[in-house]
Amino acid sequence: MGKTRLLVLLLCLCFCTVLNEAIQQLSSGTTEGVAKAGNSSQNLTEEEAQLFLQKIDEEGARRANIYNHLSWSFQTNITDYNREKLLSSITSNMGETYSKGKICDFFNSSKCDLSLEPEIEHIMKTSRNYDELKYVWKTWRDKVGRPVRCQFSEMVELLNEAAAYNGFETAADYWLFDYESKSFENDVERIAKQLHPLYEQLHAYTRRKLREIYGEDKISKTGPIPAHVTGNMWAQSWINIYDILVPYPNKTSIDVSETMVNQGYTPKIMFKKADDFFASLGLERVPDSFWNNSLLEKPSGRDLVCHANAWDFSDGKDFRIKQCTRVNQNDFSTVHHELGHVQYYLQYKHLPHIFRRGANPGFHEAIGDVLDLSVSTPKHLHKVGLLETYDIDDEADINFLLKTATRKVAFLPYGYLIDKYRWNILRGLITPQNYTKAWWKYRYEYQGIEPPVERTELDFDPAAKKHVSGNIRYIRYFAAHILQFQFHKALCLLAKEYDANDPNKPLHRCDIYQSKEAGKALKEMMSLGRSKHWKEALKLLTGTDQLDASALREYFLPLENWLKANNEEHGEIAGWDGYETWLQKNK
Ligand SMILES: CC(=O)N[C@@H](CC(=O)O)C(=O)NC[C@H](CC1(C(=O)N[C@@H](Cc2ccc(O)cc2)C(=O)O)CCCC1)C(=O)O
Numbered sequence: 001m002g003k004t005r006l007l008v009l010l011l012c013l014c015f016c017t018v019l020n021e022a023i024q025q026l027s028s029g030t031t032e033g034v035a036k037a038g039n040s041s042q043n044l045t046e047e048e049a050q051l052f053l054q055k056i057d058e059e060g061a062r063r064a065n066i067y068n069h070l071s072w073s074f075q076t077n078i079t080d081y082n083r084e085k086l087l088s089s090i091t092s093n094m095g096e097t098y099s100k101g102k103i104c105d106f107f108n109s110s111k112c113d114l115s116l117e118p119e120i121e122h123i124m125k126t127s128r129n130y131d132e133l134k135y136v137w138k139t140w141r142d143k144v145g146r147p148v149r150c151q152f153s154e155m156v157e158l159l160n161e162a163a164a165y166n167g168f169e170t171a172a173d174y175w176l177f178d179y180e181s182k183s184f185e186n187d188v189e190r191i192a193k194q195l196h197p198l199y200e201q202l203h204a205y206t207r208r209k210l211r212e213i214y215g216e217d218k219i220s221k222t223g224p225i226p227a228h229v230t231g232n233m234w235a236q237s238w239i240n241i242y243d244i245l246v247p248y249p250n251k252t253s254i255d256v257s258e259t260m261v262n263q264g265y266t267p268k269i270m271f272k273k274a275d276d277f278f279a280s281l282g283l284e285r286v287p288d289s290f291w292n293n294s295l296l297e298k299p300s301g302r303d304l305v306c307h308a309n310a311w312d313f314s315d316g317k318d319f320r321i322k323q324c325t326r327v328n329q330n331d332f333s334t335v336h337h338e339l340g341h342v343q344y345y346l347q348y349k350h351l352p353h354i355f356r357r358g359a360n361p362g363f364h365e366a367i368g369d370v371l372d373l374s375v376s377t378p379k380h381l382h383k384v385g386l387l388e389t390y391d392i393d394d395e396a397d398i399n400f401l402l403k404t405a406t407r408k409v410a411f412l413p414y415g416y417l418i419d420k421y422r423w424n425i426l427r428g429l430i431t432p433q434n435y436t437k438a439w440w441k442y443r444y445e446y447q448g449i450e451p452p453v454e455r456t457e458l459d460f461d462p463a464a465k466k467h468v469s470g471n472i473r474y475i476r477y478f479a480a481h482i483l484q485f486q487f488h489k490a491l492c493l494l495a496k497e498y499d500a501n502d503p504n505k506p507l508h509r510c511d512i513y514q515s516k517e518a519g520k521a522l523k524e525m526m527s528l529g530r531s532k533h534w535k536e537a538l539k540l541l542t543g544t545d546q547l548d549a550s551a552l553r554e555y556f557l558p559l560e561n562w563l564k565a566n567n568e569e570h571g572e573i574a575g576w577d578g579y580e581t582w583l584q585k586n587k
């Protein structure tokens with residue numbers, strides 16, 4: 001490592017210690033005030049307590065006690081009060097660096113106002129220029145990753161101290177506490193491994209198709225896929241290179257983005273259509289206030305953090321979404337995802353505040369996606385007039401399954417490794433000296449992805465992702481990608497849209513639209529909020545209390561078989577060179 005690099009690294013480390021010193025200084029300050037940090041909103045009024053005790057059985061009372069205990073942050077002396085302030089200033093500073101990140105244009109270095117949404121993401125989605133993509137990928141990380149490396153390591157220390165107050169060994173255990181299951185961490189690791197063969201087949205096929213576009217010297221035959229050519233800044237979804245991947249290009253197109261524009265769709269109409277779908281199931285429509293209070297598209301001339309968000313104002317009446325919606329099919333899926341959150345808010349708004357949460361965080365992330373699995377079928381798009389005609393045959397099925405896999409299967413290793421990486425940092429198994437080495441080991445081993453340019457311990461690529469800069473937990477999305485297929489299968493059975501023994505009713509052609517039976521089952525599950533253990537909620541809806549990837553596997557089985565045959569036919573070996581081989585090559 002060059003001398004300058006070493007110097008900068010030392011500087012960075014010493015800066016971190018300076019920050020540590022600052023904490024010590026603050027902590028030696030007087031203890032004049034005591035910061036009472038209890039959360040009043042969590043305490044129940046007397047009549048609310050009586051009401052809820054009548055409503056919820058013994059189990060509920062016990063669980064409420066756990067959450068009541070957790071929701072308090074302890075009486076703190078000035079030392080810890082300052083630590084809390086420092087933690088919140090670090091997290092808001094990192095979040096600000098991310099949301100204000102801008103880069104210059106590759107072709108016009110005087111144009112330097114490109115934001116992530118929509119400009120930079122548009123380039124990652126549409127450019128097929130290898131060098132432009134490499135520049136954008138690297139520059140984004142220089143701007144929002146590298147500068148927060150030290151703050152992130154400070155935050156790790158503070159998160160662990162805060163967790164210790166709540167009686168946890170590390171913040172990783174505090175994060176996992178949300179899943180109320182000793183086996184959860186092993187369960188998700190097992191499921192990630194169980195689904196790896198399916199991912200490997202999709203990876204091998206995608207690597208071949210990309211090699212045909214970018215050439216053998218850029219995309220190797222047995223190696224990983226470079227991170228910047230997948231159509232997505234984080235390689236977490238490959239939907240934007242579906243045009244490269246489509247197996248049977250001469251079949252009728254199933255992309256309705258253009259039709260949406262031609263039919264005069266607006267962001268508001270997209271939300272109205274999604275609201276109609278929930279209503280068709282007998283579920284709640286959003287209240288009138290939603291339309292006045294929400295922000296459904298980016299206002300012109302105003303700088304806005306565009307990352308989509310759904311909000312529950314906890315008054316049983318005010319629910320909002322902020323989303324920079326554009327009229328295309330991808331955003332239509334996101335509309336359903338965000339309205340899924342609002343539907344859950346609506347379904348548990350009668351519960352005491354403590355229980356107004358998803359059965360576990362993965363449940364909350366799955367609801368909207370479940371509806372999207374129906375909405376995105378060619379059959380449904382035809383029903384609502386977005387697809388004039390569509391083919392019903394094996395080749396059309398493969399086209400549709402591959403398109404869904406670019407969103408749902410490609411995501412799996414990414415959805416898993418984000419928190420696996422952070423749990424191991426919080427547990428001290430990954431230290432600041434090897435943040436980058438460990439990150440790219442996981443990205444290589446789980447995702448078969450490599451960086452397009454050399455990375456060093458001055459970089460901090462994980463923070464190029466919103467949820468890492470914003471300290472937002474992520475395993476919920478991996479869990480949601482498993483749960484949504486379990487929910488989908490259960491609801492499709494109720495809607496009589498799926499029959500394992502009927503080749504004309506495979507899981508991937510199911511559309512639960514207008515099924516009151518499906519809606520009733522979903523409503524029953526959501527209205528529990530977190531008043532019961534998620535295993536009870538899952539069993540109520542699906543008959544099993546286990547997180548189980550077999551529904552996802554069944555959904556994609558026709559595609560998995562097709563990919564195996566297609567990869568064999570083209571001599572494309574599934575999988576990529578061992579990590580040690582890759583290290584040697586990149587010495
Ligand atoms: C107050 C508050 O924070 N509210 C929460 C909701 C709640 O907790 O009540 C909230 O609004 N979170 C924002 C977040 C936004 C999105 C996201 O970040 N998605 C992930 C992962 C992913 C990937 C594929 C997929 O199909 C679905 C998700 C990513 O983009 O990487 C961006 C577009 C989609 C969802 C969200 O809605 O989950």
Ligand SMILES: [Zn+2]
Pocket residue numbers: 337341364365
């Ligand atoms: Zn969500």
